[in-house]
Amino acid sequence: MIKESITTKIKTKFVALAKEKSSVNEIASGAALGAFTGVFPSFGLGFVIVLLLYRFFKFNILAAVSGSLxxxxxxxxxxMLLSFETGEMLLNTNVRFEMHNWSANLKEAGYSVFIGALAVSSFVSVVTYFITRYVIIYIRNNKD
Structure with a gap:
C-alpha cells in the first residue's frame, strides 16, 4: 500500500472541489469566508458561524469548511500574535505583558487583538478569495 503525500491529497481534494457544480464565485466566497472565520479568534465557533451564515448567503459549504482549516x-x-501586533500598530498603542501583572492590560490587549484580527482576517479572506478563484478557473479551463 502506497501512502499519498499530504500535498497530493490536498491537490486531489481541490480538483474535486473545482469540479463541483457550484459557481466559481460560490466556491471562492466559501473559501474566503472559511478563511476569515479560521483566522479570526472565534475560539472554535468559526465552523458554527459558517453553518449559520450558510442559511442566509449563497456559498459553497465544503469550500468554507476547508477554508476554515x-x-x-x-x-x-x-x-493571534499577528492580530495583536497589527492592532497595536493600527491603534498606535503600546500594551506590554509581564507575567506578574498580565491582567493589568487585558482590556487594551483584547481590543488590540480584536481590531488587528478584523484587519488580518479581512486581508487573508480577500487573498484567499482571489487565489481560489484563479485556481478554480485554471482547473476548469484545463480539463484533462
Whole structure:
C-alpha cells in the first residue's frame, strides 16, 4: 500500500472541489469566508458561524469548511500574535505583558487583538478569495 503525500491529497481534494457544480464565485466566497472565520479568534465557533451564515448567503459549504482549516494548533498562535501586533500598530498603542501583572492590560490587549484580527482576517479572506478563484478557473479551463 502506497501512502499519498499530504500535498497530493490536498491537490486531489481541490480538483474535486473545482469540479463541483457550484459557481466559481460560490466556491471562492466559501473559501474566503472559511478563511476569515479560521483566522479570526472565534475560539472554535468559526465552523458554527459558517453553518449559520450558510442559511442566509449563497456559498459553497465544503469550500468554507476547508477554508476554515487554515487555523489549527500550529497557525493559531501565529495569527493571534499577528492580530495583536497589527492592532497595536493600527491603534498606535503600546500594551506590554509581564507575567506578574498580565491582567493589568487585558482590556487594551483584547481590543488590540480584536481590531488587528478584523484587519488580518479581512486581508487573508480577500487573498484567499482571489487565489481560489484563479485556481478554480485554471482547473476548469484545463480539463484533462
Amino acid at each position: 487554515i487555523s489549527n494548533p500550529l497557525t493559531s498562535p501565529v495569527f
